[in-house]
Amino acid sequence: MAGQLNPNLLLVVPLAPLAGAVIAGLFGTKFFGNIIGRTASHTVTILGVLIAFILSCTTLREVLNGSAFNDVIYNWMTIGGLKFEIGFLIDSLTALMMCVVTFVSLMVHIYTVGYMKDDEGYNRFFSYISLFTFSMLMLVMSNNFLQLFFGWEAVGLVSYLLIGFWYKKPTAIAANMKAFLVNRVGDFGFILGIGLLVAYAGSLNYGEVFGQKEALAKLIFPGTDWLLITVACICLFIGAMGKSAQFPLHVWLPDSMEGPTPISALIHAATMVTAGIFMVARMSPLFELSDTALSFVLIIGSITALFMGFLGIIQNDIKRVVAYSTLSQLGYMTVALGASAYSVAVFHLMTHAFFKALLFLAAGSVIIGMHHDQDIRNMGGLRKYMPITWITSLLGSLALIGTPFFSGFYSKDSIIEAVHNSTIYGSGFASFSVLAGVFVTAFYSFRMYFLVFHGKERFGQMHDHDAHHHDDHLGLALGQKPHESSPVVTLPLVFLAIPSVVIGYFAIGPMLFGDFFKDAIFVADAHEAMAEIAKEFHGPVAMAIHSFTTAPFLLALAGVVSAYYFYMIDPRIPAYIKEKFSPIYNLLENKYYMDKFNEVVVAGGARLLGNGLWNIGDKILIDGLIVNGSAKLVGLFSRLSRKIQSGYLYHYAFVMIVGVLGFLIYFMPFPFAK
Numbered sequence: 254m255a256g257q258l259n260p261n262l263l264l265v266v267p268l269a270p271l272a273g274a275v276i277a278g279l280f281g282t283k284f285f286g287n288i289i290g291r292t293a294s295h296t297v298t299i300l301g302v303l304i305a306f307i308l309s310c311t312t313l314r315e316v317l318n319g320s321a322f323n324d325v326i327y328n329w330m331t332i333g334g335l336k337f338e339i340g341f342l343i344d345s346l347t348a349l350m351m352c353v354v355t356f357v358s359l360m361v362h363i364y365t366v367g368y369m370k371d372d373e374g375y376n377r378f379f380s381y382i383s384l385f386t387f388s389m390l391m392l393v394m395s396n397n398f399l400q401l402f403f404g405w406e407a408v409g410l411v412s413y414l415l416i417g418f419w420y421k422k423p424t425a426i427a428a429n430m431k432a433f434l435v436n437r438v439g440d441f442g443f444i445l446g447i448g449l450l451v452a453y454a455g456s457l458n459y460g461e462v463f464g465q466k467e468a469l470a471k472l473i474f475p476g477t478d479w480l481l482i483t484v485a486c487i488c489l490f491i492g493a494m495g496k497s498a499q500f501p502l503h504v505w506l507p508d509s510m511e512g513p514t515p516i517s518a519l520i521h522a523a524t525m526v527t528a529g530i531f532m533v534a535r536m537s538p539l540f541e542l543s544d545t546a547l548s549f550v551l552i553i554g555s556i557t558a559l560f561m562g563f564l565g566i567i568q569n570d571i572k573r574v575v576a577y578s579t580l581s582q583l584g585y586m587t588v589a590l591g592a593s594a595y596s597v598a599v600f601h602l603m604t605h606a607f608f609k610a611l612l613f614l615a616a617g618s619v620i621i622g623m624h625h626d627q628d629i630r631n632m633g634g635l636r637k638y639m640p641i642t643w644i645t646s647l648l649g650s651l652a653l654i655g656t657p658f659f660s661g662f663y664s665k666d667s668i669i670e671a672v673h674n675s676t677i678y679g680s681g682f683a684s685f686s687v688l689a690g691v692f693v694t695a696f697y698s699f700r701m702y703f704l705v706f707h708g709k710e711r712f713g714q715m716h717d718h719d720a721h722h723h724d725d726h727l728g729l730a731l732g733q734k735p736h737e738s739s740p741v742v743t744l745p746l747v748f749l750a751i752p753s754v755v756i757g758y759f760a761i762g763p764m765l766f767g768d769f770f771k772d773a774i775f776v777a778d779a780h781e782a783m784a785e786i787a788k789e790f791h792g793p794v795a796m797a798i799h800s801f802t803t804a805p806f807l808l809a810l811a812g813v814v815s816a817y818y819f820y821m822i823d824p825r826i827p828a829y830i831k832e833k834f835s836p837i838y839n840l841l842e843n844k845y846y847m848d849k850f851n852e853v854v855v856a857g858g859a860r861l862l863g864n865g866l867w868n869i870g871d872k873i874l875i876d877g878l879i880v881n882g883s884a885k886l887v888g889l890f891s892r893l894s895r896k897i898q899s900g901y902l903y904h905y906a907f908v909m910i911v912g913v914l915g916f917l918i919y920f921m922p923f924p925f926a927k
Contacts, residue, residue, distance in 0.1 A: 258315055258322040263341050266305045266312070266351060267390040270358075270383045273301030278380030287376065294376040298383040299362045305390065306355035313348040321772070323396055323460065334455060342396030342459060346599065346773035350393040350531055353603050357522055357610045358386040360745035364614050365515045367741035368621065372513075378418060382519060385411040389524040393531055397457045398447045401532070405443065405496065408525045409436045415520065416512040425511040432505035439495015439502050446488030450539075453481060463538045470542040486539055486546035490553075493529025497583050500557045504847050506580055507564075510572040514617030517572060521579045522610035527602050530586045534595040534774060541593065541777040548678040551591025555679065555686035558584025560845070562690050565697035567841045570627045571616045574701045578653065579609055581690060585668050588683050593780035594671035596770050600760065601664035608652035608661055608753035611746060615646040618742050619705060622735035623712060626728035629701055634710040638735040643706050645746040650702050652753045654695040654809045657797040660757030665691075666796070667765060667786065669805055674785035691805045695812025703820050758793045766790055 279285050281294035289297075322343040329337040341347075361382060369375050388411055392404025409432075417429030453472060454462045462469075472481035493499070498506040506526070510517055520526060533540060533550065540546055558581050565577035582605050589598035620627055622639050636643040652661035669691075672683045713729045729735065737743065763769045766787050776783060790796060800806045819826050831838050843849065897908070 256320050258312060258320050258343055260322065260324065260326060260341070262308055263312070263322060263343060263394070264326060266308050266355075267387050267394065269301040269304040269308075270298070270390070271301075271387040273298035274380045274383035274387060277376050277383065281376035281380065291375050294379050295362070295366050298379040299359070299366075301383055302355060302359045302362050302386055305386070306352070306359050309348070309351035309355045312343060313345075313352050316343065316345050316348040325396075329399075335451070336457065337399050338397055338457070339400055340396040340458075341394045343394065344773040345769050345771075346531075346534060347393055349599070349603065351390065353606050354386065354389050354393065354524055357606055357749075358382070358519060358524070360610065360614070360749055361515045361519045364518075364617070364742055364745040365513075367739045368515055368617055369513060374418060378415075378513065378515075381411060381415050381418070382516060385415065385516075385519060385524060389528070392528055396459055398451065398459070398462075399457050402444065402447060405492070405528060405532075406440065408528060409433070409440070409496070412436075412509070412516075412520055412525050415516040416509045418512050418516070422511065424508075428505075428508040428511040432509050435502055435505040436495045439492045441491075442488045443492020443495075446485045446490075446492065449481065449485040449488065459535070466538050466542060469539075480543060480545075482539060483543040483545045486536070486543050487549055489536060489539075490529075490533060490546065490550055493533055493587075494553065495529075496532075497526050497529030497587065498557075498580055499529070499553050499583065499587055500560065501847060503557060503561060503580055504844070504851065507573055507576045507844075510570070510576050514572065514613060514620060517576070518610045518613035518617070521576065522606045522613060526579065526583055527586075527606065530583070530590065530598055530602050533587075533590045534599050537595045538775040540590075541775055541780065544677060547591050547593060547780075549591075551588055551672075551675075551677050551683050552679040554584045554587025554589075554591055555683040556584070557581070558588055558690045559686040559693070562693035562697065564841055564844060566693065566700065567838065568697075569630055571619060571629050571632075571701065571705065572613070572627060574629070574697060575609070575612050575616055578612070578694065578698065581694060582609065582653075585665065585687060585690070588672055588687055589668045591683065592668075592671045592675035592677060592680065592782050593776050594668065594675075594782050594786075595774045595776065596765050596783065597664065597667045597671050599770070599774075600757075600764050601661075601668060603760070604652070604660040604664045604753075604757050607749055607756060608649045611645060611649040611749035611753050612653065614742075614746055614749065615642050615649060618642040618738040618746065619646075619735075621738050621742065624729050624733070626712070629704045631711055631728060632705045633708045633712070634706070635735055636706040639706075639737045641737060641743040641746060645743075645750045646702060646706065648750045649753055650698045653698050654812065655691060655805060656809070657800045657806065658754075658758065658793075660753055660755065662797065662800065663757035663761040663793065666800060666803075666805055667761070670786045670789070671782040675780075675782045677780070688804060688808065692808040692812040695809040696816050699813045699816040700820055703816060708821055761793055761796075762790075 276289070276297045277294040280288045281290070322341055325338045325340040327339040329339065331337070362379070365378065365382065369378055372378065385408060388404055388407035390404075392401060392408065395401045395404060413429045413433045415429075416432050417425045419425045450462055450469075451457055453469060454465045456462055466482075469482050469485075470480070473479065474481045474484045491502075494502045506521065509520065512520075540550070561577055561580035561584060565574050565581065568574045568577060582601070586598045586601050586605070589595070589601065618639065619632070619635065619642060622635065622642070623632060626632075648659075652659040655662040655665040669684075669687050672680055672687055675683070712735065713731050713733050765783070840846070897904075
């Protein structure tokens, strides 16, 4: 029976992982003398996330039965008419995100028991990932901008700790600082967007702001002819560009691979990078008021989807290939948001969370088997040594490239169809980008798959490109063979492989063409992309069968065949292409020189501005003119006044006579004035 959800049970969902994080972080680390040990640390954190997952599933079931919740949990303070509150908004969108976040987090927690078993920071890592789960849950469950911003910043802070988990490693320290700074750029826009909405709507509560959307749509941004809602939505999306790694704020995500593999799966599959996608979907009532903002979202997503995929083609680090795949797929989700297909974006967010977490964790299993060698050029033939990792990686790769009947197929093809039917400015370029991205995704995904699991065994020998591995005691020694990972590592792979294959088949109907998001997502009547693809949908089986004759399937097949021929049949072709098109290769190798641009232009400009403000503003104006200048002026006045303080009586008498004479001349009438 439909009704109000229990707020106490809802409160347990984020607090259970928080409790685990606090216990493991305080009593399981050197801070309090490691009182509870490793087993207790991972037990309490896994138990906390398990409780959150069970309650999230229960919440989703209740929501599907018609229950909901939108109320204040705690009133922090009131300033004038503005209320600062902690509250929950639980609808189908939130309940779905809660289940995805807690399930992937649970799998990562279990996997970490095996992956991090030899790491001295074992307990600290469990504390961090539980704290990360708490932060993401607070973000998705919020019903107001204050709590949204708290969760937004909390996931950024914990990601800083996790990316730089190995804090004695210089590259990890550089990577976490890079992630932190780039996200501050996006968050500056995010808080400006929130500030604009609060200033003109007078409330931090979603419902109250959305209730004033018609009035907000008529306002003009002061001093311009721009619509206020356009400026606010673009500012909000700039925040999403940082968190969800959209061009040009994408540069932090590949470098974040310096963190341990479990956190790569957690950050880049279901939590931090999807926060921006979730936020825009939640703000759909506002974004639907501005076609300009939607067009901006669409074009940024298109650039990210296509051009980040190109970078995946030339990567040799197994984790970086998957990282650039994440960038590209986030671009697909963003394109769907720009086409007003919010439900499709969230659908792809869900399917992507499962198969991308699977691919990251499978990559970690390969890294364990290869004795922490991450270079795919040193692998090959792992299929017979690591059968579970092999088959789950294959399933994840098939889902990623959109193979019919796999989960990624239903969400990815729906994005392509939605963009094709969109009338938003930039949809032509977006349609080309997502279609071309199908070939690119299939090519780099199966390039990695073939080089890792098939072909000649290239491990256990010295290579020119990996000599540093042997210096660091990484990689397999001569004669060593890889081996399958322990069950605590492979079991999460199996559990993630199941939804990677089947969830799309069962979810596409209710999520895209049913009433699953009826009260959570708003689409204006003028935006007909979803209505158009609904006319063509005749069930998941018919959709999959029909796809065998469509361009996306043919492009994906061409990508797989090309990768197989290039790397299994005739490896001379990639070498020839690299030699003949070296300028393009160098462009990709240097990641479009975005890091160089940021270093020279952005950081250099900031340094130039800072030096200018210091030299002119601080040294000349403040120190030179105001501080030292005022002191010099007082000193000059003192030196002059000192000269007339002689101590002689006749000097003072003379000054008095001159003063009286001047007084008389000034105030007495001049005798010859008339």
